[in-house]
Amino acid sequence: MTMNVTDERRAELRERYRAERDKRLRADGNDQYLQPTGRFAQLLDDPYTTGVERSSVHDEVTVAIIGAGFSGLVTAARLRQSGVRDVRLIDAAGDVGGVWYWNRYPGAMCDTAAMIYLPLLEETGTVPSAKYVPAHEIFAHARRIATTFNLYEQSLLSTGVTDVRWDETSSRWVISTDRGDEFRAKFVATGTGPLHRPKLPAVPGLEDFAGSIFHTSRWEYSVTGGSPDGSPMTALADRRVGIIGTGATGVQCIPHLGRDSGELFVFQRTPSSIDIRNNHPIDPEWFASLEPGWQRRWLRNFTILQTGGFADEDLVMDGWTDISQRIRDRVVARIQAGEAFGPETSLAAYEESDDEKMEEIRARVDAIVTDRATAEALKPWYRQLCKRPCFHDEYLQTFNRPNVHLVDTNGRGVERVDAHGAWVNGEHFPLDVIVLASGFEVGTDLSRRSGFEIAGRDGVTLSEYWSRGMRSLHGTHVHGFPNLFILGFAQAANLISNVPHNYVESADAIAAVVAHAGACDAEKVEVTSEAEAAWLVRIQPRQGSVIGSPDCTPGYYNNEGKPLGEDQQLNGAAFVEGPAAYFDYLESWRTSGTFDGLAFS
Secondary structure: OOOOOOHHHHHHHHHHHHHHHHHHOOOOHHHHEEOOOHHHHHHHOOOOOOOOOOOOOOOEEEEEEEOOOHHHHHHHHHHHHOOOOOEEEEOOOOOOOOHHHHOOOOOOEOOOOHHHHOOOHHHHOOOOOEOOOEHHHHHHHHHHHHHHOOOOOOOEOOOOEEEEEEEOOOOEEEEEEOOOOEEEEEEEEEOOOOOOOEOEEOOOOHHHOOOEEEEHHHOOHHHHOOOOOOOOOHHHOOOEEEEEOOOHHHHHHHHHHHHHOOEEEEEEOOOOOEEOOOOOEOOHHHHHOOOOOHHHHHHHHHHHHHOOOOOOOOOOOOHHHHHHHHHHHHHHHHHHOOOOOOHHHHHHHHHHHHHHHHHHHHHHHHHHOOOHHHHHHOOOOOOHHHOOOEEOOOHHHHOOOOOEEEEEOOOOOOOEEEOOEEEEOOEEEEOOEEEEOOOEOOOOOHHHHHOOEEEOHHHOEHHHHOOOOOOOEOOOEOOOOOOEEEOOOOOEOOOOOOHHHHHHHHHHHHHHHHHHHHHOOOOOEEEOHHHHHHHHHHEEOOOOOOOOOOOOOOOHHHHHHOOOOHHHHHHOOEEOOOHHHHHHHHHHHHHOOOOOOEEEO
């Protein structure tokens, strides 16, 4: 289904997009979300694993990795492959997996194809069950990585880091934890990730609700019945359930709640963009026919196509590559028609392609949802990449169930909650259970999300050094913090459509740096101040980017609609030529043997 969008219609869309954005703008920005305290303080606890008693650890390792999600796991695996034996993972969770340890809500699954989302498939001999796989399969894969590379042996799980401090005398990091550990590490890598600390909507009265209320990342199956494998939540059969939040998490769990609840009330502030998922099983025989090195080829193919490049074929074929190829083809058509290539050409091609795609998304709502008023309220009025696109084949259909009610708040959100339910537009909705699908903290300070400070040379903390914005080389190395690696994607590729790919490429580089330090008997590795400053010149600040534009409807992609300060622009900066070019650059950098910008001493 391809939509032809006229110039008149484009003007209408611009006006509608602005109006929908403006009604959702809030002066409090990120402050509209609360930290888990009081009744919700347990959201920072681990309900899945009881920490076993153990003696405190006082030893030394070559590399300590804080965070056992995919970034930590992939980095540890690459270090093991390069010959580093003593690698220690530390995580407050009771097992590895990061966000896939915490997210056990019904319907949880990846929204990027498993063939490229799950790292180290070849190395672990793993065959994904389907194009998109459920959370329990992703969690099992994380555990498989840890087992394959023998990472559990030295790990400290159910252990929260409280302090990381550089000791210049010994050229070692000293790490303290909430279990009484104090040990040393030659190198430290921090992979705490952007998606592990739950956030709460600042809705008055949440604390007063007399029924059951919980966050999706700490799903209470004791309340709902069922299990993470999707079995029916029988305890909800006669309950009135409300869910606050219709982002990626809400989109995935709402079909299950709609199936099992006596009545479900979906409180919507902003509808998500819902494209076709078209999931299907992966044929093991076909998978076995793939030649060695296939995953690297798939990763690069997706990145090239998703960011507007050219490839002979689309190996992944999903919604991410679809719109990018539309934009690319329009740019080519304009150039062939005589236009000079430049920013204006790219922007025009993007706007035309996006208008076309979003009209298709809205037409899909009309084709599926039978009630006209509900269908209108479910239509997203913004550009596709203003918010994370969602892909689902049961979400829209759920609103055809007679027990499912969309409560559209017209961009304002739930007014308040009392002991017996929620208020919207002056109307009270009695509820027995409230589910908070409000996501994780993304735009808050690093130390708040991680729960600890990192103090480098002369006791300067990373928060202090980055008080006016992130400063780094490759988003990984920070001047004044020797032997420290930041595991992330900012100031590097910043590939948000497939986050684990960022980790795979940076892990290769980190393993190469550590191996080189060992080969030349270097005690310290540090980026020079000149190289760090040069990198800040080379990368592109995020302000004005298509993704996260301030013209978009508010969300975590665009700082909740508030203009980005200089520090926030730096925090979201990326390689100017794009992710594919960055990955090529980083590969050349790590294989050159010179490691330009780093001083080994």
